[in-house]
Amino acid sequence: MSHLAHTVAVRASGVDMFFGTPENQVVALKQADFEARRGELIMLVGPSGCGKTTLLSVIAGTLTPQAGTVEVFGQRLDGLGQEELTAFRRKHLGFVFQSFNLIPTLTVIENVMVPLLIQGRPYDEAHARSLAIIEKVGLKGREEGRPNSLSGGQQQRVAIARALVHEPPLLICDEPTSALDKDTGGHIMQLVRDLSRSPERCVVVVTHDHRIFRFADRIAEMEDGRISRVVDDPKLLDTTHL
Amino acid sequence: MYRLALNMLFGDRAKLAMLLCGLAFSALLMAQQSSVFFGIMSWTYTPMVNIRAQVWVSDPMVEQVNDAKPLRDTDLGRVRSVDGVAWAAPLHTSFVQARMQDGNFKLITLVGIDADTFAGAPAVLTQGRIEDLRLPDTVIVDEWGAALMGRMTVGPDGKPRSVPLKVGDTFEINDIQARIVGICKVKRAFTGGPFVYTTYDRAKGYTLGARRTLSFMLVEPQKGVTPGELCDRIERDTGLKAWTSDTVIWSWGERSLARNTFWWFWTNTGIPFSFGTAVLLGLFVGIAISGQTFYSFVLENLKYFAAIKAMGAGMGVIARMLFVQAFTAGLIGFGLGAGMAQGIGRVMIEKGMPPFVMYPQILWATFVLVLGISFVSAIIGIIKVSRVDAASVFRG
Numbered sequence: 001m002s003h004l005a006h007t008v009a010v011r012a013s014g015v016d017m018f019f020g021t022p023e024n025q026v027v028a029l030k031q032a033d034f035e036a037r038r039g040e041l042i043m044l045v046g047p048s049g050c051g052k053t054t055l056l057s058v059i060a061g062t063l064t065p066q067a068g069t070v071e072v073f074g075q076r077l078d079g080l081g082q083e084e085l086t087a088f089r090r091k092h093l094g095f096v097f098q099s100f101n102l103i104p105t106l107t108v109i110e111n112v113m114v115p116l117l118i119q120g121r122p123y124d125e126a127h128a129r130s131l132a133i134i135e136k137v138g139l140k141g142r143e144e145g146r147p148n149s150l151s152g153g154q155q156q157r158v159a160i161a162r163a164l165v166h167e168p169p170l171l172i173c174d175e176p177t178s179a180l181d182k183d184t185g186g187h188i189m190q191l192v193r194d195l196s197r198s199p200e201r202c203v204v205v206v207t208h209d210h211r212i213f214r215f216a217d218r219i220a221e222m223e224d225g226r227i228s229r230v231v232d233d234p235k236l237l238d239t240t241h242l
Numbered sequence: 243m244y245r246l247a248l249n250m251l252f253g254d255r256a257k258l259a260m261l262l263c264g265l266a267f268s269a270l271l272m273a274q275q276s277s278v279f280f281g282i283m284s285w286t287y288t289p290m291v292n293i294r295a296q297v298w299v300s301d302p303m304v305e306q307v308n309d310a311k312p313l314r315d316t317d318l319g320r321v322r323s324v325d326g327v328a329w330a331a332p333l334h335t336s337f338v339q340a341r342m343q344d345g346n347f348k349l350i351t352l353v354g355i356d357a358d359t360f361a362g363a364p365a366v367l368t369q370g371r372i373e374d375l376r377l378p379d380t381v382i383v384d385e386w387g388a389a390l391m392g393r394m395t396v397g398p399d400g401k402p403r404s405v406p407l408k409v410g411d412t413f414e415i416n417d418i419q420a421r422i423v424g425i426c427k428v429k430r431a432f433t434g435g436p437f438v439y440t441t442y443d444r445a446k447g448y449t450l451g452a453r454r455t456l457s458f459m460l461v462e463p464q465k466g467v468t469p470g471e472l473c474d475r476i477e478r479d480t481g482l483k484a485w486t487s488d489t490v491i492w493s494w495g496e497r498s499l500a501r502n503t504f505w506w507f508w509t510n511t512g513i514p515f516s517f518g519t520a521v522l523l524g525l526f527v528g529i530a531i532s533g534q535t536f537y538s539f540v541l542e543n544l545k546y547f548a549a550i551k552a553m554g555a556g557m558g559v560i561a562r563m564l565f566v567q568a569f570t571a572g573l574i575g576f577g578l579g580a581g582m583a584q585g586i587g588r589v590m591i592e593k594g595m596p597p598f599v600m601y602p603q604i605l606w607a608t609f610v611l612v613l614g615i616s617f618v619s620a621i622i623g624i625i626k627v628s629r630v631d632a633a634s635v636f637r638g
Contacts, residue, residue, distance in 0.1 A: 053636045056636055057633040057636050060552070060633075060636075062552055062631070062632040062633035062635075062636070063633045083556060086551075086554055086555070086556045087554065087556075088554075089552065089553065089554040090553070090554025090555070091554070093553075093554070095549070095552055095553060095635070097549065097635055097636070098636075099545075101545060101546060101549040101635060103246075103250060103543070103546045104253070105249065105250045105251075105252075105253025105254050105543075106246060106249055106250060106253060107249075110246055110249060113246070114243075114246065114550065114553060115553050115554070117243045117246060118243065118550070118553055118554050118555045118559065119554075123245060146253075174635075174636045206636075
C-alpha cells in the first residue's frame with residue numbers, strides 16, 4: 001500500500017448523480033472526483049446548485065450515486081446496502097448541520113448523547129462522555145437547558161459536541177456558519193478546528209461563507225457538478241460568485 | 243434511545259395533552275358505554291338474581307325469564323315426582339297495574355311465592371318480616387318501588403314532594419287492597435316496574451281472570467344431584483323446560499336461563515347495535531384524534547428523525563422509539579379514561595341510573611383497544627419516517 005493510500009480519508013471518483021425522470025433530468029454531479037486527506041480540514045465551495053450538498057450526501061452515505069466509486073477510510077460505500085451504510089455512518093461519521101437540528105424537546109446533554117445511544121452505549125457512559133465534551137465546547141452549566149434557551153452560536157457548539165462525542169474519523173459540516181454572524185461563525189470554525197484536529201480525522205466543510213475560508217487546509221471549488229480546482233490558499237479563489 | 247424517546251414525548255406538553263385527551267376520551271367512551279351496556283343487559287335477567295333457586299322450570303316454549311308462558315298447576319306435582327327433586331315451589335310473575343292512593347297507576351312486577359316455604363323470597367328486608375306475608379292482603383315492596391310509588395305531599399317549604407311508601411301504607415291491584423308489610427332490597431329490572439312480592443295464592447287473586455297463573459317452578463335438587471343433571475331428568479320425565487340459575491356472565495352454562503335471556507335481548511332488540519355503535523365511535527374517535535395528533539407530533543419531529551437517521555439510527559431503532567412513545571401515551575390515556583369511567587360509574591351506581599357494571603374484562607378489552615389505537619398511530623408515524631430521506635437533513 002502506498003503512502004498516499006494511508007493518507008487518503010475520502011476518495012470519490014467519476015461520481016454521477018442525477019435526479020428526476022429521464023425526460024426531465026437534473027444533473028447534480030457529473031464525473032465528479034474528490035479527495036480528502038486524513039488530518040486535514042477541507043472545504044467544498046461553489047455557487048448554489050453546483051452540487052456541493054449532493055457530493056457531501058454521497059460522501060456521507062445518505063445518497064447512493066448512479067455511477068462512480070466512493071471510498072471513506074478504506075471502505076467502499078458504493079456497494080453497500082442501506083443497513084450497512086447506516087451502520088457505517090453510525091460508527092464513522094459526525095454531522096454538523098446548517099440548521100443545527102437539535103431536538104428542541106430534549107436537553108442539551110440529551111442531544112449530545114444521541115450518537116452514543118444510537119451506538120448502543122449505556123446511558124451512564126453516554127452521559128459522562130457528553131458532559132466532558134460539553135465542557136470542551138464551553139457550555140458547562142448549560143447541559144440541562146433546552147436548545148431554544150441558547151443563542152445560535154451556543155446551539156452550534158452543542159451540535160459540534162454532538163458530532164464529535166463518539167469520536168468519528170470523518171466530520172461532515174454542512175454550512176455550519178450560515179446561520180451565524182461573522183464573529184460567532186469565526187469562533188465556531190475555530191472550535192471545529194481545535195476539537196477535530198487529529199492526524200486520523202478528516203473534516204469536510206461545505207460552505208458559502210468566504211469569511212471562514214482561512215480555517216481550511218485546502219479548498220475544493222465546485223462548478224456544474226464537478227470539482228473545478230483545489231487550492232491551498234484561499235486568496236487564490238475568486239469569491240465574487242460565492 | 244427509549245429514554246430519549248420518552249423525553250421527546252413529554253417535552254412537547256401541548257401535543258402530549260392533546261394526545262392524552264384523545265386516548266382518554268376514547269378509553270372513557272369505550273369503557274363507560276360497555277359498562278352501561280352490560281349493566282342494562284344484566285337488568286334483563288334481574289328476576290334470576292332477585293328470586294333465588296337452583297333450578298327453574300317453565301313451559302317448553304319459554305325463551306327468556308321475562309316471557310313466562312303459564313303452566314297448569316298440576317305440572318307442579320309432576321315435577322315434584324321427578325327423581326332427584328328435593329322440593330319444588332310455584333312462582334307467579336306478571337306485570338300488572340297498581341293504583342296508588344292518589345289515583346295514579348304504576349306498572350309493577352307482581353311476584354307470587356309459595357307461602358309455606360317462601361322459596362324465591364327477597365334475600366334482604368330493610369323493614370318488616372317475610373312471615374307477615376301470610377297475613378291477609380299483604381305485600382312486600384322493593385325500596386326503589388317504595389320511592390317510585392310514594393305519596394305526593396306538600397313539604398315544609400310549600401313545594402310538592404314525594405314521600406316513599408312505608409310499612410302500613412296501602413294501594414290497590416285490580417281493585418284489591420294490598421297492604422305493605424315489608425320493604426326489601428332487590429336489583430332493579432329492565433322492564434322498569436318495581437317488584438311487589440306476595441304469596442302465590444294471593445297473586446292468583448290479584449290477577450283475576452287469568453286461567454293459569456303458574457309462571458315458573460322453583461326447584462331444589464337433592465343432595466348429590468347437580469342442577470344440570472336435575473334439568474335433564476325434569477325435561478325427560480315431564481317434557482317441560484328446565485333451566486339452571488347461574489347468572490355470572492363469564493361462566494354461565496348453556497342451560498342458564500339468565501344466559502338465554504341475555505342472548506334473547508341481544509338478538510331481538512337494538513341494544514347491542516346502539517351501544518356497539520357508541521363503542522365503535524369511541525374507537526374511531528380515538529384513532530382519529532390520537533392518530534392525527536401523533537402524526538402531527540411525528541411531522542413536527544420529522545427533520546430530527548431524519549437527522550437521527552443520518553447519524554446512523556436504523557429504522558428498527560426509530561420504529562421502536564415511536565412505539566415506546568405511542569404505547570406510553572396509550573397507557574396513560576387508558577389510565578385516565580378508565581379512571582374517569584370508574585368515577586362516572588360510581589356516581590351512576592349511587593344514583594342507580596343508568597345501570598353500570600364494569601367487569602374486569604371490559605377494562606382489559608378497553609386496554610387492548612387503546613393499545614391498538616396507539617399501535618395504529620405508531621405505524622402511521624413509522625411509515626412517514628421511513629419515507630424520509632436521511633439526505634434531506636442537508637437541504638437546510
